[in-house]
Amino acid sequence: MNDFAGTTTLVRLALRRDRVILPVWILVFVSMAAGSAKASIDLYPDVASRVSAAETTNSSPALVSLYGRIYDPTSLGEVSLFKLTSFGALLVGLLAALLVVRHTRAEEESGRLELLSAGVLGRYAALTAALIVSAGTVIVLGLLTAVSLMGTGLPTGGSFAFGLTWIAAGLAFAGVGALTAQLTEGARTANGFTAIVLGVSYVLRALGDSSADGGSRWISWFSPIGWAQQIRPYAGDRWLLALAPLALLVVLVVAAFALIRRRDVGAGLVRPRPGPATAAASLRSPLALAWRLHRGSLLAWGFAFLLLGFVVGNIASNVDGFVSSEGAKDFVEKLGGVNGITDAFLSSEMGMLGLLASAFGIQAALRLRSEETALRAEPLLATGVTRYQWLASHVLMALLGTAVLVLVGGLGSGISSGASLGNMGRQVPRMLAAAAIQLPAIWVVTALVVLLFGLAPKLITTVWAFFGAFLLIGQFGPLFDLPQGLMDLSPYAHTPRLPGGDFSATPVIVLAAIALALLVAGSTTFRRRDVG
Amino acid sequence: MTSAIVVSGLHKSYGSTHALDGLDLEVATGEVHGFLGPNGAGKSTTIRVLLGLLKGDDGDASLLGGDPWHDAAKLHRRLAYVPGDVNLWPNLTGGEVIDLLGRLRGGQDPKKRDDLLRRFDLDPTKKGRTYSKGNRQKVALVAALASDVELLILDEPTSGLDPLMEEVFRQCIEEERQRDRTVLLSSHILSEVEALCDRISIIRRGKVVETGTLADLRHLTRTSIQAELAASPNGLAQLPGVHSLDVEGNRVRCEVDTALLDGLMKQLAASGIKSLVAQPPTLEELFLRHYEDDAAEPVAATR
Secondary structure (H helix, E strand, O other), X not given: OHHHOOHHHHHHHHHHHOOOHHHHHHHHHHHHHHHHHHHHHOOOOOHHHHHHHHHHHHOOHHHHHHHOOOOOOOOHHHHHHHHHHHHHHHHHHHHHHXXXXXXXXXXXXXXXXXXXXXXXXXXXHHHHHHHHHHHHHHHHHHHHHHHXXXXXXXXXXXXXXXXXXXXXXXXXXXHHHHHHHHHOOOHHHHHHHHHHHHHHHHHHHHHHHOOOOOXXXXXXXXXXXXXXXXXXXXXXXXXXXXXXXXXXXHHHHHHHHHHHHHOOOOOOOOOOOOOOOOOOOOOOOHHHHHXXXXXXXXXXXXXXXXXXXXXXXXXXXXXXXXXXXXXXXHHHHHOOHHHHHHHHHHHHHHHHHHHXXXXXXXXXXXXXXXXXXXXXXXXXXXXXXXXXXXXXXXHHHHHHHHHHHHHHHHXXXXXXXXXXXXOHHHHHHHHHHHHHOOHHHHHHHHHHHHHHHHHOHHHOOHHHHHHHXXXXXXXXXXXXXXXXXXXXXXXXXXXXXOOOOOOOHHHHHHHHHHHHHHXXXXXXXXXXXOOO | OOEEEEEEEEEEEEOOEEEEEEXXXXXXXXXXXXXXXXXOOOHHHHHHHHOOOOOOOEEEEEEOOEOOXXXXXXXXXXXXXXXXXXXXXXXXXXXXXHHHHHHHOOOEOHHHHHHHHXXXXXXXXXXXXXXXXXXXXXXXXXXXXXXXXXXXXEEOOXXXXXXXXXXXXXXXXXXXXXXXXXXXXXXXXXXXXXXXXXXXXXXXXXXXXXXXXHHHHHHOOEEEEEEEEOOOOOOXXXXXXXXXXXXXXXXXXXXXXXXXXXXXXXXXXXXXXXXXXXXXXXXXXHHHHHHHHHOOOOOOOOO
16 A cells, blocks of 8 residues: 555645635535526426426527436426536536646646655555545535535435536546546646547537437437436436446546556656757748747647537537427427527527637737746847737737637538538538628637737736626626616627628627727737836 | 947836836947846846837937837847746747747857757757756857857856856857957856956946956955065055055055055065965955945845
8 A cells, every 4th residue: 555655645735725725616516506596496486387498498409509408397406407417517527627637747747746755655645635635525515515405495316416416527527637637747738638528528418418309319428427417316316327427437547547657757648759959941930939839729729619610510400300399399480490590599609609719819819928927028029029020920820710710610510500401502601601700709809818918918817807797798698687788898799690690790890990909009008018 | 449238327117116226338349248246136127128128217228329129129130138037938849949039030050059059968859848947048048149140148148057068158158259249248156257258347226336347346446465574564554545454473464455556565565575475356355345235235126
């Protein structure tokens, strides 16, 4: 057992380091579940109201792919909480995996673990401790959630099954984190791998759930999030399904231990290879450098967008399968028939792609600031590169990168929806247009980063708060009856809804002009301020 | 004699911290100029103003005959800069960074680049994230020294180098001097400045307090004398410029203002000199003289 020496000490160290953040996260999740249950219970006083809500949900491909299906339309618990079952499982999984990487690879990368390893510390101690902390957090989180749900008056069995759904997903992804932490030298890359696995799991579940009955619903079974969701809290409580994610955890942890035995402290499975001794002839401008710095993440995002586009387009073609019940048919007719609902679905999904692409744009533009604070801008600005050239190199990557992303997403959805609807020639250009129309709003938000960079570099990360506010206004503004003037503050509110909606050039031109003004203001103020 | 750098009355504040307080600095074309001061004295701030990265609040600065703020990019093609903290892009190799920086300046000499890589014992195929601090510094040094430029601005370039590499660095600077390139070398390592620099400016709390050749500066300070005389000396205590006099029989130890050395010698010679050791002040003593009173008051951190 020498390999595990020091585990208890490390667990205590981790709990000491995270003594604030862990309770906060647990509280966030517990109150999210309880709050959501409380708010929804009053909305559905009788069985009829639940059945009608459930049918509406089950007949909306957008809702089913985003949140999953409602299996028991009469169940108060399921109708109230279905939005948090798999979506919450995704977030709990993310939390669990991040915790494991934080206490293993991140510590190793910083060199702090080496300091401790010099003392009495078994080679498995760090990972074991991280798993204990992560699993413990997830289990406490799940149990408290169950208790809080019982407190809102929901049945005990279902409440614990709901908690178990989250615990199961958390445990599975703690295992994923344990494995990815072994692969590379950098914690960021490990988190990147984890995010990919999480994303693929969620997409597989979405694909399966949104398939027609008897179609490819089995796809969900390839996803740990799908397993967790299939426990079906308040609609059967299939407890035994929790064994599947648990088995995955065991397999992944055994694999991670095997990898630890084979590698040195600090090293990854993927060794950094030496690179070229001289630069390629093309690496001779700030733009060429910016391309080198952004291309990796752009490639990964581009691949994800293509995949997402295909998925979205594919789900759109399943719309027929949703129109089975009478209630659903009425609902669909109100939305303008099958074509109408397909277009409505596609346009709202394009809006989602636009939001996602904005996240890339923000992150790419934030590179300006991180290059500056990491003192990597200084040596470049001390060469013949002007400040405008340097700024433009990263801004171009952000603006063109977002364009590439939405177009790739639009192309993917055009091809897959066109192929299954049998009108590729019409659908591809329609979807490309629907994708391109998102760009002005995306660029306004990206240009906001540039303005902050010039004007108030220390406050630059507040752009995420702006972004979050725009997002909330868009999602919940109508629900809370916010005044139109407030909702109009979000650039995304002005994007014409395509395909299917009316196109109007004015908002597009105004948004583009605002983006341009922000860019000009940002770059001139940057020219005038101190660097560093 | 033309000047590569002329700074006069330069002021720069960060919030309430006064980093530069009327700084004057002149670097002649073709000289190696030592810019000497402890951490936080304002060396890096001065250099950043000269590079147009910071805008001075008041005063004038001219670099290679141009305005460092307005003509920044144009002037930068004629100079190379090594920052005190060198950070590299994690995914680029050292060789790529060297080439990139060279191309963004006025170009570089590939033969000299390879020669420098060999002399500094630097592997150019490693990725930026895997270099140690010293090796990152070498990357920046090779990139600067191999560049085809008139002026080198080096901000504490040897802070991460081992003694062997410091020696290589000194040889390189010696060669630059012979090629008549201008070098501004900021440092807090006195022996390095003493060995390399034609002229020195000592900076203290955002002001240059002393400037000149090492000989000039020594002239302003004291030489320490140990002498053994044939007879007991007399009248030494009354001589102007003699300090810490210590007489033991025929043996004398004292310090004397270097400008007034002549008077002391005559007085000693009158008693008959049997042996004499005269030590010129080291730069360290020079330096300490300016900073002694700082030890009592805390120095405001700048940067």
